[in-house]
Amino acid sequence: MAIKVKTVNKISEKGLQLFDERYEVGENVENEDAILVRSAKLHDYDFPENLKAIARAGAGTNNIPVEECAKKGIVVFNTPGANANAVKELVLCALFLSSRRVLEGIEWAKSLKGDDYAKQVEAGKKAFVGPEIDGKKLGVIGLGAIGVAVANAAVKLGMEVHGYDPYISVNAAWGMSKWVRKASTVEEIFKECDYITIHVPSTPETQGMIDEKAINLMKSGVHILNFARGDLVNEEDMIDALRKNKVARYITDFGSEKLANTENVVVMPHLGASTPESEENCATMAVDEIREFLENGNIKHSVNFPSVVEPRTTTYRLCIIHKNIPNMLAKFAGTIAKKDMNIENMVNKAKGDYAYTIIDTNDLSEDITKAIEKQEGVIKARIIAKVVF
Ligand SMILES: NC(=O)C1=CN([C@@H]2O[C@H](COP(=O)(O)OP(=O)(O)OC[C@H]3O[C@@H](n4cnc5c(N)ncnc54)[C@H](O)[C@@H]3O)[C@@H](O)[C@H]2O)C=CC1
Ligand SMILES: O=C(O)CCC(=O)C(=O)O
Numbered sequence: 001m002a003i004k005v006k007t008v009n010k011i012s013e014k015g016l017q018l019f020d021e022r023y024e025v026g027e028n029v030e031n032e033d034a035i036l037v038r039s040a041k042l043h044d045y046d047f048p049e050n051l052k053a054i055a056r057a058g059a060g061t062n063n064i065p066v067e068e069c070a071k072k073g074i075v076v077f078n079t080p081g082a083n084a085n086a087v088k089e090l091v092l093c094a095l096f097l098s099s100r101r102v103l104e105g106i107e108w109a110k111s112l113k114g115d116d117y118a119k120q121v122e123a124g125k126k127a128f129v130g131p132e133i134d135g136k137k138l139g140v141i142g143l144g145a146i147g148v149a150v151a152n153a154a155v156k157l158g159m160e161v162h163g164y165d166p167y168i169s170v171n172a173a174w175g176m177s178k179w180v181r182k183a184s185t186v187e188e189i190f191k192e193c194d195y196i197t198i199h200v201p202s203t204p205e206t207q208g209m210i211d212e213k214a215i216n217l218m219k220s221g222v223h224i225l226n227f228a229r230g231d232l233v234n235e236e237d238m239i240d241a242l243r244k245n246k247v248a249r250y251i252t253d254f255g256s257e258k259l260a261n262t263e264n265v266v267v268m269p270h271l272g273a274s275t276p277e278s279e280e281n282c283a284t285m286a287v288d289e290i291r292e293f294l295e296n297g298n299i300k301h302s303v304n305f306p307s308v309v310e311p312r313t314t315t316y317r318l319c320i321i322h323k324n325i326p327n328m329l330a331k332f333a334g335t336i337a338k339k340d341m342n343i344e345n346m347v348n349k350a351k352g353d354y355a356y357t358i359i360d361t362n363d364l365s366e367d368i369t370k371a372i373e374k375q376e377g378v379i380k381a382r383i384i385a386k387v388v389f
Contacts (some may be wrong), residue, residue, distance in 0.1 A: 015283020
């Protein structure tokens, strides 16, 4: 029987080609084992009983009900860093667009008519003067894959870069230019910087972080860039601040009709990750994650379950998704012993309220998954036989 993968958005062919002949892949697939998605919202999606994994070909997972998936034993993956360069390049483009009034100038140049075109240009261009970014202060909120790439590039462009991230990872810190100054509070960024760019996920903590209170702390004429998520910025407060010229420019990848028609706002149609390179990187990583999980039970880059990657050394692998509560391992070992199966290797890791256990064995008792699933605290169990080509 084929392994079924449903694509909910258009996914790069380069990634899809990595599924071999055992897979049935497409948008019309039903009762799927896995879903591949980009930005489509899955909050109202009726997940089939058979569904084991969802891979988000991208970074943000706010379009997926991650906690509900954990409760049902559905592992949600994303592709950290795979589209960071694409977003960084668009943010740099936005930095320049926010400073120099290039877009308005281009529109005006199109509207000019007559033989004295050059004369009209020279007379009118003063309306489109905008400052240089060299030497200006850039505040980067969120120093993950994208934030660090933006901060490092801005340093090279001559900006004085200030970064804020109370949860920065060791890897991100290793990759960051020594010239990026550490802000201890986000208010420091608000007060100090001429340009502010946000690169945090949308969470209850970050939603609405750029609101009237935050904007009031900022310099008059601040330029704000949002290539992370629309709900990080309170739209009404932003429009009000733009009308009062407190905010000089707002450039965002996440617009609305109202925002797009507000002066000094540039709305892009969620283009941050829209490059062939990024689409291929994300699809390739997402397909690899799904295959590793479905074929080997290995979990890489999940947002709701721990990372567990173990080489296959035995004929069978028992994969158990369960609650992170005491005595689970003892219960698994007891059930397996009763079935006369011998454990060759066992790994257990937890993340928050959930845990994952891999048990490698060379023996198989047919109803072992049923016996394991009967135990309180177990969400899902499956056995995978090693495929020898
Ligand atoms: N416009 C687009 O097409 C794209 C947008 N994105 C958005 O950008 C976000 C960031 O992407 P990546 O850098 O790849 O993710 P990442 O996970 O590598 O980095 C996010 C960083 O935000 C930090 N953070 C979390 N809460 C924070 C807070 N309250 N204050 C300061 N820092 C905080 C984390 O510690 C982490 O370092 C994504 O979650 C997504 O929403 C990502 C890719 C494409
Ligand atoms: O797939 C896309 O085009 C959007 C990318 C994105 O927003 C993300 O990775 O968080």
